[in-house]
Amino acid sequence: MSNTLYPADLTWHEVDPDCHPFDPASVARVVRSLGPARKVPSRPDPEIDTAGVNWARDVAKPWSDAMTHVLVEHYGRWAAGWRWSLGEGDLDGGPVGSWCCASHSITTPEETVDRVVAALCEWRGWLEDLAEWFEAYPLDPETLLADRIRWERAARNLILQVADRTGAESGWYGHCLQVLGWFLGRWGVAPETAARLVRQAVGGRFCSWTAPDTALAEDIAEKLVGPLRPQDTRWSPPDRGPLPDHLERWIEVRGSVPWPVGEGSDDGGPVTPARDGAAEDFRSFDAAIDPARAAGLLTALELVRADAARGAVLDFELLHRWQQHVLGTPEPPPLRTRPAFAKGGDERYGIGPDTRARLDACLAQADNARLSPAARAARAHLDVCFFHPFDDGNGRAALLTLVFVLARAGVTPDSVVLIRRFGRRADDPQDALNLCRTVEFSIGQSRAATR
Known part of the structure; x- marks a missing residue:
């Protein structure tokens, strides 16, 4: 998963209407054909005890995240702005009035989908207005x-x-x-x-x-x-000329990052909160995109937990066994054979005869007890992101890898939202440290939830 869900860092190239065709007449049909539109969550009955369930956080927000994900897949990254509502809505300080926030704008399925359609068209109209003003000067x-x-x-x-x-x-x-x-x-x-x-x-x-x-x-x-x-x-x-090999840049960066050592704040014994954050996110966010996708991830997660419990070696062989369930393929998917691209084509990951061996060598370092569990998990997550071993589903594979490394340390995160929703750059050591801090924060929150 990446920061494609959020519009605050969109560039003009990503939103320029001239670069991204759009047919307003077909929007309603397109939106209604998408998975989340067929699974709009029901609002809770105030007469029913919902203790322990935060509907806005655990149901409404994952659904709107899933809607953003499929809109971006269909229309392009510019569509992430559909819910950038006025004031303190889902995202702070935007220009869209047709959507407020998931907790208020999700009502009946028909009304909710109508609001999504109106909000997407409103956001697009704003971008077209901006383009006209730019061209005038x-x-x-x-x-x-x-x-x-x-x-x-x-x-x-x-x-x-x-x-x-x-x-x-x-x-x-x-x-x-x-x-x-x-x-x-x-x-x-x-x-x-x-x-x-x-x-x-x-x-x-x-x-x-x-x-x-x-x-x-x-x-x-x-x-x-x-x-x-x-x-x-x-x-x-x-x-810029040809894109550099961002896998090679990551290899350089990972060796220069001051990864936290084992006595960090997250080194405090097993952490088993009541809530399994990865499973919850699969059941909410991914199920809203496609129930089959969620089911595959949940099956893969069971394997991840079992493999961690038996002390399995983390390597490509383990990853592609999980990935078969992630992608729903008849056989475990092979290592990609061509260069891969991500972040809208801004990053390119090369491929060579030694790529698998290098990936296995990096993943083996997740056993390095000198580093904190958060550092080991974050680094392994980024290894999978930037080695990009599969033709599809690498973000999901990276998250499962992170969960595996934490599970071997006796840690179950009670939320993966902050880990999963933001992308990181291969050539920025600060991004790597930020992910490590996010994992540390997640572990701390999970530890607090066990008390």
Whole structure:
């Protein structure tokens, strides 16, 4: 699973309507054909005792996550913004009014699916409006100095438009900064440069529940456009050329990460909470996508627990036995034979005659008791992500690997949501440490749930 479920880090290329065809006339039919639309959860009866069940967290949110997943699979990553609602909804500070949050917007199946359709069309309409505004103020380095006032006016108008569209409610400014970055990115400013210029121009002067006045919008617009220079090499992103091998980058990174050692905060004996977080997520999130998918994962999870209990060696042979159930194939799937791509094509993982041996060598290090259980589990999870051994289902394989490593340490996480919903980059050691901290946090929460 990856951060494709969340729209806050979408780039303009990922949302640009010109790059992603969309037929509004077919949306209702498409949405109703998707798995989650056929399994809208029923609201709890207030007269029935539901002690121990948090409906919003355990039922409604996994369903809306699953709906996002299938919409992104069908339409592309831009569709993740369908539930970016105004104010404090599912996601903070968005422009969508047709959806509030899963706990309030899920009612009857018909009404709920209608809201999803309306929200997706509303989000798409907003992106199309932005595209029109961007095109009205083309940035050209050759005429930058002469047209600076026009571009400042464009930035000012975008700020005011976003504030109006979001109602300047809770967290609205996050999307505003994103839109300003999209505007610069549309006209060739490198993403890193655009993000820095926006941060410097805004300088923390936006607040929740407070719309900017025209004077503030004009000052920020001036500070945004001012640093741009026609001769500045930041103007155009460099030609990246062929993608590097991100598997090789991961091998370099994994050796440089300061993985926590065994005496870390998560080293405190067996952890067996009442709730099996992986099983619960499969029954809610994955079942909403496809019941057969959930059933396969639950079968694989039983194998994972049994293999951990018998002290099985973690290697590709073990992984592909689990993966047969994950994918529902007649035979265990083989190691991929071609380069693989992920994150919308931004990462490429090579393949060679020694790939399996290298994967097995890395997975064997999950037995290294010098590292904390969280470090061993996080590293093995990322090994599977970036070796990308299968043609499909590698995110699920990575999660099962993490659960296996924790199970051998006597730990059952009571939630895997934070582990599963966010992607990590192969070439960023901080992402690896962040996953390790997330696993540590999950273990701590699970330990607290056993007391």
